[in-house]
Amino acid sequence: MLNAIIVDDEEFARSSLYFLLQENCENIHISGIAKSVGEARNLLAHNTIDLIFLDIAMPGENGFDLIPQIESSKTHVIFTTAYDQYALKAIKANALDYLLKPIDIDELKEAVNKATKYIALSKTEHNKNEGLQNLAVNLSEKNETRKISLPNGQGYSLVSIDDIVHIEADSNYSVFHLVNKDKITVSKVLKEYEEILPAHQFIRVHKSSIVNLNYLREYNSKNGLELILKTGDKIAVSRRRASDFMEKVKSYTNFDSDK
Incomplete structure (x- = not known):
């Protein structure tokens, strides 16, 4: 069982991801949900967290501002965002994966499965580099779409x-x-x-x-x-x-x- 938190400023995004994880990823326990980077820092300070589902574009501090506070040997990140232009920066931030909104169930399952296996492995440089190489391959494919997801209240317009x-x-x-x-x-x-x-x-x-x-x-x-x-x-x-x-x-x- 992995302890996870969801960080996203949009209520629809938070609730829909929570539902998808509850229905499709039995080994994920949601330890908390944050609407901002500040709230996420508080959750990390008071809980042992294995995995963060982290939005990038948020008012005030964005998702990348949380990275320095994350102890990389214990806590790992899957970015969730409507913007595929963040791909290269996600690689540099050592994210395990990168999900483009609206989140596809199969892509979510695959990301969680990869995270589960990766976290179970010893944190050697070899494993770390291999994870980043896999992420780079995934992002190079996603980046070809050149699309953004615009939140419209009830969901997203791609x-x-x-x-x-x-x-x-x-x-x-x-x-x-x-x-x-x-x-x-x-x-x-x-x-x-x-x-x-x-x-x-x-x-x-x-x-x-x-x-x-x-x-x-x-x-x-x-x-x-x-x-x-x-x-x-x-x-x-x-x-x-x-x-x-x-x-x-x-x-x-x-x-x-x-x-």
Whole structure:
């Protein structure tokens, strides 16, 4: 039996993972559930934990901020996240595995089985390196999807990154505008997606706007710098971001021509 905790700021994600583990992984005992890294630290301080199911993108401190407090010889991590862009960083953090939301039951079972076997082995460098190599292989396959999962209250919307035209801020929410004209509103701030999305393709042009350069049709300075996207949407570029935008357009054009 492995003692485990779930760390995730989203109530639906916490409850659904708890249910999946209860129904499908008999050797996992949930010792606690945390809504933040701070709560997770408290659980680790008062419990002997074998396995952490750790979300990455959380307000305030993210999942990686918990890593320094984890005694790697005793406690192991399976990252759970909606963003496959974190793959390389997950490898560097010595995670046992990396599950992309919405979590697939078979992938969860496989991850738990690997964790069970790995934890049972002596903690030699050989075993540690082997575990990381297996994770690297798994991540290289998952990364090809280039998708993110957007929490919508009742579950997740799985969206291809290339289908995102632009994202606008609406108070503490982010509104995703997709190429098929759909809109998805997510209760996370724009900064989180600025950090997640591929930097060569997406750029923050205003405090309330991120655009996908794939959809840039033209830009002009008739009324301040303004972008016109292929969908016809017009997006203002703030003065302090104008020079960064111009540099990004140049580098993106070169990047795109090299493909």
